[in-house]
Amino acid sequence: xxxxxxxxxxxxxxxxxxxxxxxxxxxxxxxxxxxxxxxxxxxxxxxxxxxxxxxxxxxxxxxxxxxxxxxxxxxxxxxxxxxxxxxxxxxxxxxxxxxxxxxxxxxxxxxxxxxxxxxxxxxxxxxxxxxxxxxxxxxxxxxxxxxxxxxxxxxxxxxxxxxxxxxxxxxxxxxxxxxxxxxxxxxxxxxxxxxxxxxxxxxxxxxxxxxxxxxxxxxxxxxxxxxxxxxxxxxxxxxxxxxxxxxxxxxxxxxxxxxxxxxxxxxxxxxxxxxxxxxxxxxxxxxxxxxxxxxxxxxxxxxxxxxxxxxxxxxxxxxxxxxxxx
Numbered sequence: 001x002x003x004x005x006x007x008x009x010x011x012x013x014x015x016x017x018x019x020x021x022x023x024x025x026x027x028x029x030x031x032x033x034x035x036x037x038x039x040x041x042x043x044x045x046x047x048x049x050x051x052x053x054x055x056x057x058x059x060x061x062x063x064x065x066x067x068x069x070x071x072x073x074x075x076x077x078x079x080x081x082x083x084x085x086x087x088x089x090x091x092x093x094x095x096x097x098x099x100x101x102x103x104x105x106x107x108x109x110x111x112x113x114x115x116x117x118x119x120x121x122x123x124x125x126x127x128x129x130x131x132x133x134x135x136x137x138x139x140x141x142x143x144x145x146x147x148x149x150x151x152x153x154x155x156x157x158x159x160x161x162x163x164x165x166x167x168x169x170x171x172x173x174x175x176x177x178x179x180x181x182x183x184x185x186x187x188x189x190x191x192x193x194x195x196x197x198x199x200x201x202x203x204x205x206x207x208x209x210x211x212x213x214x215x216x217x218x219x220x221x222x223x224x225x226x227x228x229x230x231x232x233x234x235x236x237x238x239x240x241x242x243x244x245x246x247x248x249x250x251x252x253x254x255x256x257x258x259x260x261x262x263x264x265x266x267x268x269x270x271x272x273x274x275x276x277x278x279x280x281x282x283x284x285x286x287x288x289x290x291x292x293x294x295x296x297x298x299x300x301x302x303x304x305x306x307x308x309x310x311x312x313x314x315x316x317x318x319x320x321x322x323x324x325x326x
Contacts (some may be wrong), residue, residue: 002018002020002021002102002103003018003019003021003063003103004016004017004018004019004063004099004100004103005065005072005094005096005311006096006097006099007046007065007066007067007072007073007094007095008094008095008096008097008271009045009046009049009289010048011037011046011047011309012047012275014097015029015046016029016030016031016047017029017051017065019053019063025321027043027053029043029046029048030182031050034263041053041054041179042089044265045067046192049068049069050067050224051064051065051066051067052066052069053065053066054066054208055221060098062103063160066094067094069095069146070092070094071093071094071297072093072094072096072097073094073095073096074096075099075104075142075145076145080139080145080146080147081144081145081146082099082143082144082145086216091216093307094155098141098142099142099143100140100141100142101126101135101137101139102140103144104135104137104142105126105128105135105137105142105215109128109129109130109135110126110128110199110201111127111128111129111200111201111297112126112186112201112267113125113126113127113197113198113199113200114127114133114195114196114197114198114216115195115199115209115211116190116193116211116212117196117197117211117212117213118161118162118163118164118169118213118215119215120213121164121165122211123138123205124138124139124160124198125137125171125173125188126138126197127173127186128245128292129296131188131292132149133145133146133147133148133149134146134147134148134155134157136159136173138155138159138171143157143159144159147195149157151289151291152174152177152181153174153176153177153325154174154175154176154177155174155176155182156172156173156174156175157172157173157175158170158171158173159173161190161214162262163215164215164316169190169191169214170190170191170251171188171190172188172189172190173186173187173188174186174187174188174189177294179294182272182281182283182292183272183274183281184274184281184294185274189212191214191215193214194212195212195214196209196212196241197209198211198279198297200216200297201279201297202278202279202280202297202298202299203278203279206316207265242268245292267280267301268301268304268305268308269305269306269308269309270282270283270304270305270307270309270311271301271304271305273301274297279297279299280297280298280300280301280303280304281294281295281297281304282295282297282298282307282308282311283293283295283296284308284311284312284315285315285316286316287315287316287317287318287319293311293315295307295308
């Protein structure tokens, strides 16, 4: 487990402390590894500040960082935006300059990746889902959290991405519920460029997708797809990794489409298929509200159907009784 805290000090500005718990514990401050004794939790910080690592819930919960005995602000746990300070009184905490996606957007919650280039440099936008909350990160930095209710059919996250000339590029991630496929779909636009999906939890890397160049350095208002050297290199790497011929790929795709068609003809109750992510999604209708509840994405229809059956007692108890009888 990796925890990252970004905090501000009045005299020296922003600092970053990282705790790495994989294998031997390692603590770094502003990129420099700190020497410490086994069990040590207190460290000397910049500007004479005292840094203390503390575990919550009687030494069994997650680690927190205190700067001069004031807790560093964490990403809001309510899911309604990144900052939620309602439980912390003024003057009792240290302001965070930002929130790292590490330790917040966990790998098991990650469901989409969108790759692109800005001035030839590769970047990515990450999308995760946890406890009915969409989490969005740009590279390793959290940009937003948006909690949705059973009545919501769309969530829009707007943020900006730094360009090479110091300007900021507008980005918009639209997450919508499709009444046709009964599945959540995500679309990323940066300026006027549609960024294609490059990875999904169930599908893995999407083959033959070339990350678009969203900024060529001329003007943020005149963005257009430009094939850069970085794009060509990425495409070449994909070609080198795949030694099959074009006809082989077509035959494999055709065979896979035929297998998929057979599966889709007999999907079990509560299961739909999202062609964009190539994942089976489990959804259930809440008998009290009539709205659909998203239960997650799965590699097989059987696993998705199992999630549906497990959710029946909570959202549709009458149907759960019928299912139990059968």
